[in-house]
Amino acid sequence: MPKRGYHHGNLKQALVDAALGLIETKGPQGFTLSEAAKAAGVTPAAVYRHFQGREDLIAEIARQGFEIFADLMEYAYEKGQPSALASFESTCRAYLAFARKNPGHYQAMFESGLSVNRTAELAAAAARARDVLEKAAAELSEHIPPGKRPPSQMVSAHIWAMSHGVVELYARGTPGGRTPFPAEDLLETGIGIYLRGLGLLPPDA
Structure with missing residues (x-):
């Protein structure tokens, strides 16, 4: 057989x-x-x-994951157009949605300890996903006066870190994952506070 x-x-x-x-x-x-x-x-x-070896297998899983992730991020970005704010918020929500729908890929991508530079193909897939969020951050940052405008890479890195933290602590049943608030609400309010700090959203009444 x-x-x-x-x-x-x-x-x-x-x-x-x-x-x-x-x-x-x-x-x-x-x-x-x-x-x-x-x-x-x-x-x-x-x-x-x-x-x-096992790391080569995990690298291929991570590469496929980043390709799926990048496709989802690009779709989310386009869905929010022509509003820079809507595109930015949509890509942020896509991060959480991907982590929940693709836990195996997510762990291979972010929890395996594997460098994204292990292979050229993996690095390219990871860069494509990162570029979508950086593009959304750059468009949104255009509304900040040049003298007060942080680099778009820094804005996207902050949001990526916030999204990753919400996933790890509150969206995957890991230790410390108990909270009275849905992960989506935590991420949305956190992003709102961040954007208000940059002057991109009006202050709460």
């Missing part, structure tokens, strides 16, 4: 899909290549046709 990984003709993707399931249950450092091979229905030796 042929191995399941070979049967559908795409062993590499079968290993990625198997590893995604393991990451979701055990974390990016909690499984072995042998376990991924077993879950994919192939022998451990077959893994090395595509991946030299």
